[in-house]
Amino acid sequence: MSYILYSYPDCASHVVRMVLEELGTSYxxxxxxxxxxxxxxxEFLRLNPRGMVPVLAxxxxxxxxxxxxxxxNFLAEQSGRLxxxxxxxxARATFLQWLYFLSNTLHADAQVQYYTERYVGDDLAEAARPTIHERMRAHYAMIExxxxxxxGPWLLGKDLSxxxxxxxxxxxxxxxxxxxxPLEPEAVTRHLHLSALLENLENRASVKRAFDAEDTPRSAYFRAPVRSDRTREMPG
Ligand SMILES: N[C@@H](CCC(=O)N[C@@H](CS)C(=O)NCC(=O)O)C(=O)O
Known part of the structure:
Protein backbone atom coordinates (compact mmCIF):
# COMPACT_ATOMS: atom_id res chain seq x y z
CA MET A 1 0.00 0.00 0.00
CA SER A 2 1.43 3.33 -1.09
CA TYR A 3 -0.93 5.91 0.35
CA ILE A 4 -3.63 6.47 2.93
CA LEU A 5 -6.53 8.61 1.71
CA TYR A 6 -8.59 10.30 4.42
CA SER A 7 -11.93 10.79 2.77
CA TYR A 8 -15.65 11.31 2.99
CA PRO A 9 -17.99 10.26 0.16
CA ASP A 10 -18.57 12.75 -2.64
CA CYS A 11 -16.32 15.34 -1.04
CA ALA A 12 -13.12 16.87 -2.32
CA SER A 13 -11.42 13.58 -1.48
CA HIS A 14 -13.35 12.11 -4.40
CA VAL A 15 -11.06 13.98 -6.80
CA VAL A 16 -8.00 12.43 -5.18
CA ARG A 17 -9.63 9.00 -5.26
CA MET A 18 -10.32 9.28 -9.00
CA VAL A 19 -6.67 10.18 -9.54
CA LEU A 20 -5.36 7.33 -7.37
CA GLU A 21 -7.62 4.94 -9.28
CA GLU A 22 -6.40 6.34 -12.59
CA LEU A 23 -2.79 5.92 -11.48
CA GLY A 24 -3.54 2.36 -10.40
CA THR A 25 -1.79 3.07 -7.11
CA SER A 26 -2.58 1.05 -4.03
CA TYR A 27 -4.09 3.03 -1.18
CA GLU A 43 -6.65 12.82 16.20
CA PHE A 44 -7.77 14.13 12.80
CA LEU A 45 -6.87 17.73 13.61
CA ARG A 46 -3.30 16.55 14.11
CA LEU A 47 -3.34 15.49 10.44
CA ASN A 48 -5.12 18.61 9.19
CA PRO A 49 -5.65 21.47 11.66
CA ARG A 50 -8.30 22.87 9.31
CA GLY A 51 -10.43 19.78 9.93
CA MET A 52 -11.02 19.01 6.26
CA VAL A 53 -10.69 16.12 3.88
CA PRO A 54 -8.90 15.17 1.76
CA VAL A 55 -5.68 14.32 3.52
CA LEU A 56 -3.16 12.08 1.81
CA ALA A 57 -0.40 10.24 3.65
CA ASN A 73 0.62 18.35 -7.70
CA PHE A 74 2.37 16.05 -5.21
CA LEU A 75 1.00 12.97 -6.98
CA ALA A 76 2.04 14.38 -10.37
CA GLU A 77 5.58 14.83 -9.10
CA GLN A 78 5.71 11.42 -7.47
CA SER A 79 4.19 9.47 -10.33
CA GLY A 80 5.44 11.49 -13.27
CA ARG A 81 1.97 11.04 -14.75
CA LEU A 82 -1.18 13.03 -15.48
CA ALA A 91 3.24 22.74 -21.07
CA ARG A 92 4.04 22.47 -17.36
CA ALA A 93 3.28 26.17 -16.91
CA THR A 94 -0.13 25.74 -18.52
CA PHE A 95 -0.80 22.77 -16.27
CA LEU A 96 0.14 24.70 -13.13
CA GLN A 97 -1.91 27.69 -14.21
CA TRP A 98 -5.03 25.56 -14.57
CA LEU A 99 -4.38 23.61 -11.40
CA TYR A 100 -4.12 26.82 -9.38
CA PHE A 101 -7.19 28.29 -11.06
CA LEU A 102 -9.16 25.17 -10.22
CA SER A 103 -7.99 25.26 -6.63
CA ASN A 104 -8.14 28.94 -5.78
CA THR A 105 -11.06 30.04 -7.97
CA LEU A 106 -13.36 27.30 -9.28
CA HIS A 107 -13.23 25.09 -6.20
CA ALA A 108 -13.25 28.14 -3.92
CA ASP A 109 -16.33 29.54 -5.65
CA ALA A 110 -18.03 26.13 -5.56
CA GLN A 111 -17.51 26.27 -1.81
CA VAL A 112 -19.06 29.72 -1.60
CA GLN A 113 -21.99 28.31 -3.58
CA TYR A 114 -22.39 25.48 -1.10
CA TYR A 115 -21.47 27.15 2.16
CA THR A 116 -22.88 30.59 1.25
CA GLU A 117 -23.95 31.33 4.84
CA ARG A 118 -20.38 30.87 6.06
CA TYR A 119 -19.24 33.67 3.80
CA VAL A 120 -22.06 36.22 4.00
CA GLY A 121 -24.10 35.10 7.00
CA ASP A 122 -27.59 33.56 7.11
CA ASP A 123 -29.43 36.79 6.38
CA LEU A 124 -27.62 37.56 3.14
CA ALA A 125 -27.24 34.02 1.76
CA GLU A 126 -30.34 34.11 -0.46
CA ALA A 127 -29.42 37.48 -1.90
CA ALA A 128 -25.88 36.31 -2.67
CA ARG A 129 -26.87 33.20 -4.63
CA PRO A 130 -27.51 34.81 -8.04
CA THR A 131 -24.08 36.40 -7.94
CA ILE A 132 -22.24 33.22 -7.09
CA HIS A 133 -24.25 31.32 -9.72
CA GLU A 134 -23.26 33.92 -12.29
CA ARG A 135 -19.61 33.49 -11.33
CA MET A 136 -19.86 29.71 -11.82
CA ARG A 137 -21.53 30.17 -15.22
CA ALA A 138 -18.78 32.55 -16.27
CA HIS A 139 -16.10 30.06 -15.21
CA TYR A 140 -17.69 27.30 -17.29
CA ALA A 141 -18.00 29.60 -20.31
CA MET A 142 -14.32 30.55 -19.99
CA ILE A 143 -13.30 26.89 -19.71
CA GLU A 144 -15.39 26.04 -22.78
CA GLY A 152 -9.77 19.25 -26.64
CA PRO A 153 -10.66 16.66 -25.69
CA TRP A 154 -9.13 17.49 -22.28
CA LEU A 155 -8.54 20.73 -20.45
CA LEU A 156 -4.88 20.88 -21.43
CA GLY A 157 -5.43 19.56 -24.94
CA LYS A 158 -4.96 16.02 -26.15
CA ASP A 159 -3.59 14.61 -22.90
CA LEU A 160 -5.63 13.75 -19.82
CA SER A 161 -4.26 15.43 -16.69
CA PRO A 182 -27.65 23.84 -7.33
CA LEU A 183 -26.65 25.45 -10.58
CA GLU A 184 -28.95 24.62 -13.51
CA PRO A 185 -27.44 21.75 -15.61
CA GLU A 186 -27.56 23.94 -18.73
CA ALA A 187 -24.81 26.07 -17.24
CA VAL A 188 -22.60 23.14 -18.22
CA THR A 189 -24.52 21.16 -20.84
CA ARG A 190 -24.77 24.15 -23.18
CA HIS A 191 -20.99 23.91 -23.58
CA LEU A 192 -20.21 21.14 -26.03
CA HIS A 193 -16.49 20.73 -25.38
CA LEU A 194 -16.91 20.81 -21.61
CA SER A 195 -19.78 18.32 -21.82
CA ALA A 196 -17.72 15.99 -23.98
CA LEU A 197 -14.83 16.22 -21.52
CA LEU A 198 -17.12 15.28 -18.64
CA GLU A 199 -18.63 12.42 -20.57
CA ASN A 200 -15.17 11.08 -21.41
CA LEU A 201 -14.24 11.38 -17.77
CA GLU A 202 -17.39 9.69 -16.58
CA ASN A 203 -16.73 6.75 -18.90
CA ARG A 204 -13.26 6.03 -17.58
CA ALA A 205 -12.90 2.82 -15.60
CA SER A 206 -11.02 4.70 -12.88
CA VAL A 207 -13.88 7.15 -12.39
CA LYS A 208 -16.42 4.35 -12.28
CA ARG A 209 -14.35 2.59 -9.63
CA ALA A 210 -14.11 5.79 -7.62
CA PHE A 211 -17.87 6.31 -7.68
CA ASP A 212 -18.47 2.67 -6.78
CA ALA A 213 -16.00 2.88 -3.90
CA GLU A 214 -18.01 5.72 -2.41
CA ASP A 215 -21.36 4.12 -3.18
CA THR A 216 -22.22 7.23 -5.13
CA PRO A 217 -24.36 7.08 -8.27
CA ARG A 218 -22.36 7.01 -11.45
CA SER A 219 -24.64 9.50 -13.16
CA ALA A 220 -21.81 11.64 -12.16
CA TYR A 221 -21.99 15.13 -13.45
CA PHE A 222 -25.37 16.29 -14.61
CA ARG A 223 -28.02 14.43 -12.71
CA ALA A 224 -29.10 14.66 -9.14
CA PRO A 225 -28.18 11.77 -6.85
CA VAL A 226 -30.65 8.91 -6.92
CA ARG A 227 -29.83 7.61 -3.48
CA SER A 228 -31.52 9.24 -0.56
CA ASP A 229 -30.00 7.22 2.25
CA ARG A 230 -27.17 9.63 2.82
CA THR A 231 -27.56 13.32 3.29
CA ARG A 232 -24.96 15.23 1.37
CA GLU A 233 -23.68 17.50 4.04
CA MET A 234 -20.07 18.07 3.13
CA PRO A 235 -19.31 18.39 -0.52
CA GLY A 236 -16.62 20.42 -2.16
N1 LIG B 1 -9.40 23.78 0.45
C1 LIG B 1 -9.69 22.39 0.70
C2 LIG B 1 -11.18 22.24 0.84
C3 LIG B 1 -11.59 20.84 1.18
C4 LIG B 1 -13.01 20.80 1.69
O1 LIG B 1 -13.79 21.73 1.54
N2 LIG B 1 -13.39 19.71 2.33
C5 LIG B 1 -14.71 19.63 2.92
C6 LIG B 1 -15.40 18.37 2.49
S1 LIG B 1 -15.61 18.28 0.79
C7 LIG B 1 -14.59 19.51 4.40
O2 LIG B 1 -13.74 18.78 4.89
N3 LIG B 1 -15.45 20.23 5.13
C8 LIG B 1 -15.49 20.17 6.53
C9 LIG B 1 -15.91 21.46 7.12
O3 LIG B 1 -16.05 22.44 6.37
O4 LIG B 1 -16.09 21.51 8.34
C10 LIG B 1 -9.15 21.55 -0.45
O5 LIG B 1 -8.90 22.08 -1.53
O6 LIG B 1 -8.94 20.34 -0.25
Whole structure:
Protein backbone atom coordinates (compact mmCIF):
# COMPACT_ATOMS: atom_id res chain seq x y z
CA MET A 1 0.00 0.00 0.00
CA SER A 2 1.43 3.33 -1.09
CA TYR A 3 -0.93 5.91 0.35
CA ILE A 4 -3.63 6.47 2.93
CA LEU A 5 -6.53 8.61 1.71
CA TYR A 6 -8.59 10.30 4.42
CA SER A 7 -11.93 10.79 2.77
CA TYR A 8 -15.65 11.31 2.99
CA PRO A 9 -17.99 10.26 0.16
CA ASP A 10 -18.57 12.75 -2.64
CA CYS A 11 -16.32 15.34 -1.04
CA ALA A 12 -13.12 16.87 -2.32
CA SER A 13 -11.42 13.58 -1.48
CA HIS A 14 -13.35 12.11 -4.40
CA VAL A 15 -11.06 13.98 -6.80
CA VAL A 16 -8.00 12.43 -5.18
CA ARG A 17 -9.63 9.00 -5.26
CA MET A 18 -10.32 9.28 -9.00
CA VAL A 19 -6.67 10.18 -9.54
CA LEU A 20 -5.36 7.33 -7.37
CA GLU A 21 -7.62 4.94 -9.28
CA GLU A 22 -6.40 6.34 -12.59
CA LEU A 23 -2.79 5.92 -11.48
CA GLY A 24 -3.54 2.36 -10.40
CA THR A 25 -1.79 3.07 -7.11
CA SER A 26 -2.58 1.05 -4.03
CA TYR A 27 -4.09 3.03 -1.18
CA UNK A 28 -5.96 2.47 2.04
CA UNK A 29 -9.19 4.33 2.52
CA UNK A 30 -9.76 5.98 5.91
CA UNK A 31 -13.30 7.32 5.97
CA UNK A 32 -13.54 10.39 8.22
CA UNK A 33 -17.13 10.28 9.36
CA UNK A 34 -18.16 13.91 9.22
CA UNK A 35 -21.67 13.16 10.40
CA UNK A 36 -20.10 11.96 13.63
CA UNK A 37 -17.76 14.96 13.76
CA UNK A 38 -14.62 12.85 13.33
CA UNK A 39 -13.08 15.64 11.22
CA UNK A 40 -13.05 17.77 14.38
CA UNK A 41 -11.48 15.10 16.59
CA UNK A 42 -8.07 15.77 18.11
CA GLU A 43 -6.65 12.82 16.20
CA PHE A 44 -7.77 14.13 12.80
CA LEU A 45 -6.87 17.73 13.61
CA ARG A 46 -3.30 16.55 14.11
CA LEU A 47 -3.34 15.49 10.44
CA ASN A 48 -5.12 18.61 9.19
CA PRO A 49 -5.65 21.47 11.66
CA ARG A 50 -8.30 22.87 9.31
CA GLY A 51 -10.43 19.78 9.93
CA MET A 52 -11.02 19.01 6.26
CA VAL A 53 -10.69 16.12 3.88
CA PRO A 54 -8.90 15.17 1.76
CA VAL A 55 -5.68 14.32 3.52
CA LEU A 56 -3.16 12.08 1.81
CA ALA A 57 -0.40 10.24 3.65
CA UNK A 58 2.46 8.84 1.65
CA UNK A 59 3.40 5.69 3.50
CA UNK A 60 6.92 5.36 2.08
CA UNK A 61 8.12 8.88 2.90
CA UNK A 62 5.82 9.78 5.80
CA UNK A 63 4.75 12.93 3.93
CA UNK A 64 1.20 13.96 4.85
CA UNK A 65 -0.65 16.78 3.16
CA UNK A 66 -4.06 18.35 2.70
CA UNK A 67 -5.46 20.69 0.03
CA UNK A 68 -6.71 19.00 -3.11
CA UNK A 69 -4.58 21.04 -5.51
CA UNK A 70 -1.42 20.41 -3.52
CA UNK A 71 -2.17 16.70 -3.33
CA UNK A 72 -2.64 16.51 -7.11
CA ASN A 73 0.62 18.35 -7.70
CA PHE A 74 2.37 16.05 -5.21
CA LEU A 75 1.00 12.97 -6.98
CA ALA A 76 2.04 14.38 -10.37
CA GLU A 77 5.58 14.83 -9.10
CA GLN A 78 5.71 11.42 -7.47
CA SER A 79 4.19 9.47 -10.33
CA GLY A 80 5.44 11.49 -13.27
CA ARG A 81 1.97 11.04 -14.75
CA LEU A 82 -1.18 13.03 -15.48
CA UNK A 83 0.83 16.22 -15.95
CA UNK A 84 3.30 17.44 -18.55
CA UNK A 85 6.89 16.76 -17.46
CA UNK A 86 8.99 19.54 -15.89
CA UNK A 87 11.30 19.16 -18.86
CA UNK A 88 8.55 20.79 -20.94
CA UNK A 89 8.27 24.17 -19.17
CA UNK A 90 5.63 25.63 -21.49
CA ALA A 91 3.24 22.74 -21.07
CA ARG A 92 4.04 22.47 -17.36
CA ALA A 93 3.28 26.17 -16.91
CA THR A 94 -0.13 25.74 -18.52
CA PHE A 95 -0.80 22.77 -16.27
CA LEU A 96 0.14 24.70 -13.13
CA GLN A 97 -1.91 27.69 -14.21
CA TRP A 98 -5.03 25.56 -14.57
CA LEU A 99 -4.38 23.61 -11.40
CA TYR A 100 -4.12 26.82 -9.38
CA PHE A 101 -7.19 28.29 -11.06
CA LEU A 102 -9.16 25.17 -10.22
CA SER A 103 -7.99 25.26 -6.63
CA ASN A 104 -8.14 28.94 -5.78
CA THR A 105 -11.06 30.04 -7.97
CA LEU A 106 -13.36 27.30 -9.28
CA HIS A 107 -13.23 25.09 -6.20
CA ALA A 108 -13.25 28.14 -3.92
CA ASP A 109 -16.33 29.54 -5.65
CA ALA A 110 -18.03 26.13 -5.56
CA GLN A 111 -17.51 26.27 -1.81
CA VAL A 112 -19.06 29.72 -1.60
CA GLN A 113 -21.99 28.31 -3.58
CA TYR A 114 -22.39 25.48 -1.10
CA TYR A 115 -21.47 27.15 2.16
CA THR A 116 -22.88 30.59 1.25
CA GLU A 117 -23.95 31.33 4.84
CA ARG A 118 -20.38 30.87 6.06
CA TYR A 119 -19.24 33.67 3.80
CA VAL A 120 -22.06 36.22 4.00
CA GLY A 121 -24.10 35.10 7.00
CA ASP A 122 -27.59 33.56 7.11
CA ASP A 123 -29.43 36.79 6.38
CA LEU A 124 -27.62 37.56 3.14
CA ALA A 125 -27.24 34.02 1.76
CA GLU A 126 -30.34 34.11 -0.46
CA ALA A 127 -29.42 37.48 -1.90
CA ALA A 128 -25.88 36.31 -2.67
CA ARG A 129 -26.87 33.20 -4.63
CA PRO A 130 -27.51 34.81 -8.04
CA THR A 131 -24.08 36.40 -7.94
CA ILE A 132 -22.24 33.22 -7.09
CA HIS A 133 -24.25 31.32 -9.72
CA GLU A 134 -23.26 33.92 -12.29
CA ARG A 135 -19.61 33.49 -11.33
CA MET A 136 -19.86 29.71 -11.82
CA ARG A 137 -21.53 30.17 -15.22
CA ALA A 138 -18.78 32.55 -16.27
CA HIS A 139 -16.10 30.06 -15.21
CA TYR A 140 -17.69 27.30 -17.29
CA ALA A 141 -18.00 29.60 -20.31
CA MET A 142 -14.32 30.55 -19.99
CA ILE A 143 -13.30 26.89 -19.71
CA GLU A 144 -15.39 26.04 -22.78
CA UNK A 145 -13.63 28.76 -24.76
CA UNK A 146 -10.23 27.47 -23.66
CA UNK A 147 -10.99 23.89 -24.71
CA UNK A 148 -12.53 25.07 -27.99
CA UNK A 149 -9.34 26.99 -28.74
CA UNK A 150 -7.12 23.91 -28.74
CA UNK A 151 -9.87 21.48 -29.71
CA GLY A 152 -9.77 19.25 -26.64
CA PRO A 153 -10.66 16.66 -25.69
CA TRP A 154 -9.13 17.49 -22.28
CA LEU A 155 -8.54 20.73 -20.45
CA LEU A 156 -4.88 20.88 -21.43
CA GLY A 157 -5.43 19.56 -24.94
CA LYS A 158 -4.96 16.02 -26.15
CA ASP A 159 -3.59 14.61 -22.90
CA LEU A 160 -5.63 13.75 -19.82
CA SER A 161 -4.26 15.43 -16.69
CA UNK A 162 -4.87 15.91 -12.99
CA UNK A 163 -6.83 19.03 -13.94
CA UNK A 164 -9.59 17.06 -15.66
CA UNK A 165 -10.40 15.14 -12.49
CA UNK A 166 -10.42 18.32 -10.43
CA UNK A 167 -12.65 20.06 -12.97
CA UNK A 168 -15.03 17.08 -12.93
CA UNK A 169 -15.31 17.25 -9.16
CA UNK A 170 -16.05 20.97 -9.14
CA UNK A 171 -18.70 20.63 -11.84
CA UNK A 172 -20.35 17.84 -9.93
CA UNK A 173 -20.46 19.79 -6.67
CA UNK A 174 -21.90 22.88 -8.30
CA UNK A 175 -24.64 20.94 -10.11
CA UNK A 176 -25.52 18.13 -7.77
CA UNK A 177 -24.40 18.78 -4.27
CA UNK A 178 -25.71 22.06 -2.92
CA UNK A 179 -28.63 21.61 -0.60
CA UNK A 180 -30.20 24.94 -1.39
CA UNK A 181 -29.16 26.18 -4.76
CA PRO A 182 -27.65 23.84 -7.33
CA LEU A 183 -26.65 25.45 -10.58
CA GLU A 184 -28.95 24.62 -13.51
CA PRO A 185 -27.44 21.75 -15.61
CA GLU A 186 -27.56 23.94 -18.73
CA ALA A 187 -24.81 26.07 -17.24
CA VAL A 188 -22.60 23.14 -18.22
CA THR A 189 -24.52 21.16 -20.84
CA ARG A 190 -24.77 24.15 -23.18
CA HIS A 191 -20.99 23.91 -23.58
CA LEU A 192 -20.21 21.14 -26.03
CA HIS A 193 -16.49 20.73 -25.38
CA LEU A 194 -16.91 20.81 -21.61
CA SER A 195 -19.78 18.32 -21.82
CA ALA A 196 -17.72 15.99 -23.98
CA LEU A 197 -14.83 16.22 -21.52
CA LEU A 198 -17.12 15.28 -18.64
CA GLU A 199 -18.63 12.42 -20.57
CA ASN A 200 -15.17 11.08 -21.41
CA LEU A 201 -14.24 11.38 -17.77
CA GLU A 202 -17.39 9.69 -16.58
CA ASN A 203 -16.73 6.75 -18.90
CA ARG A 204 -13.26 6.03 -17.58
CA ALA A 205 -12.90 2.82 -15.60
CA SER A 206 -11.02 4.70 -12.88
CA VAL A 207 -13.88 7.15 -12.39
CA LYS A 208 -16.42 4.35 -12.28
CA ARG A 209 -14.35 2.59 -9.63
CA ALA A 210 -14.11 5.79 -7.62
CA PHE A 211 -17.87 6.31 -7.68
CA ASP A 212 -18.47 2.67 -6.78
CA ALA A 213 -16.00 2.88 -3.90
CA GLU A 214 -18.01 5.72 -2.41
CA ASP A 215 -21.36 4.12 -3.18
CA THR A 216 -22.22 7.23 -5.13
CA PRO A 217 -24.36 7.08 -8.27
CA ARG A 218 -22.36 7.01 -11.45
CA SER A 219 -24.64 9.50 -13.16
CA ALA A 220 -21.81 11.64 -12.16
CA TYR A 221 -21.99 15.13 -13.45
CA PHE A 222 -25.37 16.29 -14.61
CA ARG A 223 -28.02 14.43 -12.71
CA ALA A 224 -29.10 14.66 -9.14
CA PRO A 225 -28.18 11.77 -6.85
CA VAL A 226 -30.65 8.91 -6.92
CA ARG A 227 -29.83 7.61 -3.48
CA SER A 228 -31.52 9.24 -0.56
CA ASP A 229 -30.00 7.22 2.25
CA ARG A 230 -27.17 9.63 2.82
CA THR A 231 -27.56 13.32 3.29
CA ARG A 232 -24.96 15.23 1.37
CA GLU A 233 -23.68 17.50 4.04
CA MET A 234 -20.07 18.07 3.13
CA PRO A 235 -19.31 18.39 -0.52
CA GLY A 236 -16.62 20.42 -2.16
N1 LIG B 1 -9.40 23.78 0.45
C1 LIG B 1 -9.69 22.39 0.70
C2 LIG B 1 -11.18 22.24 0.84
C3 LIG B 1 -11.59 20.84 1.18
C4 LIG B 1 -13.01 20.80 1.69
O1 LIG B 1 -13.79 21.73 1.54
N2 LIG B 1 -13.39 19.71 2.33
C5 LIG B 1 -14.71 19.63 2.92
C6 LIG B 1 -15.40 18.37 2.49
S1 LIG B 1 -15.61 18.28 0.79
C7 LIG B 1 -14.59 19.51 4.40
O2 LIG B 1 -13.74 18.78 4.89
N3 LIG B 1 -15.45 20.23 5.13
C8 LIG B 1 -15.49 20.17 6.53
C9 LIG B 1 -15.91 21.46 7.12
O3 LIG B 1 -16.05 22.44 6.37
O4 LIG B 1 -16.09 21.51 8.34
C10 LIG B 1 -9.15 21.55 -0.45
O5 LIG B 1 -8.90 22.08 -1.53
O6 LIG B 1 -8.94 20.34 -0.25
Missing amino acids: RDEVVDMREGVHRSA DVATGATLSETGAIL APPPTDPK AAIAKHG MCDFYLGGCVRWSLVAPRHA
